[in-house]
Amino acid sequence: MTEAILLAGGKGSRLRPVTLHTPKPMVPAAGVPFLAHQLARAKAAGVTHVVLATSYLAEVFEPYFGDGSALGMRLTYVTEDQPLGTGGAIRSAADALTSGPADPVLVFNGDILTGLDIAGLVDAHQRAGAAVTLHLTRADDPREYGLVPTDDTGRVLDFTEKPQHPDEIVTDQINAGCYVFRREVIDTIPAGRPVSVERETFPQLLAAGALLHGVVDRTYWLDLGRPACFVKASADLVRGIVASPALPGPTGEYLLLPGAQVADGAKLGGGTVVGAGARIEAGAVVEGSIVLDGARVAEGAQVYDSLLGARSSVGRNTTVTGAVVGDDAEVGSANELTDGARVWCDARIPDAAIRFSPDC
Structure with missing residues (x-):
């Protein structure tokens, strides 16, 4: 069994006004809530249990997806009253996991559309024996993202979150928002306070000598934070440029x-x-x-x-x-x-x- 945490708590401020009454993962893309595409792709990759880490308008998720049985998986809902950042959300959601200390746990950002081979990322994590494996992609303009340089073996060397100066742009490899954690690593994230995995957890793991492994993948990848990107993602799903088992009709x-x-x-x-x-x-x-x-x-x-x-x-x-x-x-x-x-x-x-x- 593979478990996953899906981070779905963001307010989607850049997508207003469509997110005034609908959380960003529930805005329809290609005919269904965007979250449905992510869950369907996770199910196709062998994920059987997903913990949804929700916050903003959390009450709308469960009435739509229920316990997940209609999707062929189990869904558990964990809601933050106060947003705790990526790390805090992952740590809070981990209490609903059943994985053992050495088991892999997938973590997805709720606003990324990708053609990534999810099962392949888990396999790469297991082969590397890593504490955390990160999906990386390359960006023509990486300044708006976290930069993640790696060596020839894929070992992560550093993290630079949204570089402000040209000399900080040391690579075009960016954090693509999908991770595989060894479960026991999640349990080391401080509970009950805001934590950023990008700015705190990952740099601290590197400083402690832990192996963080990066897998560079050039398949389809799109951050849906801006309206133009969200609309493009929907169109690309409809046209079959990126496949989704949740598409409610033929591509075209x-x-x-x-x-x-x-x-x-x-x-x-x-x-x-x-x-x-x-x-x-x-x-x-x-x-x-x-x-x-x-x-x-x-x-x-x-x-x-x-x-x-x-x-x-x-x-x-x-x-x-x-x-x-x-x-x-x-x-x-x-x-x-x-x-x-x-x-x-x-x-x-x-x-x-x-x-x-x-x-x-």
């Missing part, structure tokens, strides 16, 4: 959920998903976007690389590009929202009122 240029309505003459593509009860009217174009349940795209509107919240509407001949429209918001006709525009939940934008706005 678009995915229609039950009850979605698409009028003759509307054009869909680029991995668009249209939610239940959503309506795309004649002459509308929707490319590479997420249209959540009950939303409406009116005749002649154009929506590109955007997220339209539940029951939102986009008026006739309006263009929405790279934007987020919150739940129940109404964007009138002949508007233009581009380049990171956000329309907050329940907002009302009159006809021909906006050519562009980053925050409506």
Whole structure:
């Protein structure tokens, strides 16, 4: 049996307004909550028990996933009243594990989409005899991530968290947010206080001479922290660029959920998903976007690389590009929202009122 801890407690501030009432792991991507894709991939890799470490809007997880039996695994929920950082969340969740001291425990960040061979990472951890094994990937611009240089054998040499100066960029290898811990190592993390594994736990283990092993993998990897990345992840799942057993339909240029309505003459593509009860009217174009349940795209509107919240509407001949429209918001006709525009939940934008706005 392989157990896992899935860190799902973040507020998703950068994804607002869609995370005002929904925790980031529960925002739909490719037709189901993003968390469903992570759980399905974990199950396919042989994970039988997942502990969900929750905090923000924790009450929404269990009603959706239950005890995990419908997924063919067991789910346990551990909720933090006060966020304790990555290390604190891992330590709190560990009390629900049943693994022995030397057993491997997977740890996933709840906002990463990857094509990583999860079982292969566990095997590499076991072969190396490591205290912790880290999934690493390479980034063209690594400044926003934790840098993890390794030697020729994969031994981790150092950690530099989000370098501020050019001379600190010693590698393009970054922490990709998936780990395998020896269970007894988790038990050494201090309990009951905030702890960062990146800034505290891993550097302390290195200083103590523990073996931290890095596995560099160049398969698909995307951090979903920003709206554009979340929308791209959904589109890539729909198109099959990264596989997920949780996809509720065949891969292709678009995915229609039950009850979605698409009028003759509307054009869909680029991995668009249209939610239940959503309506795309004649002459509308929707490319590479997420249209959540009950939303409406009116005749002649154009929506590109955007997220339209539940029951939102986009008026006739309006263009929405790279934007987020919150739940129940109404964007009138002949508007233009581009380049990171956000329309907050329940907002009302009159006809021909906006050519562009980053925050409506």
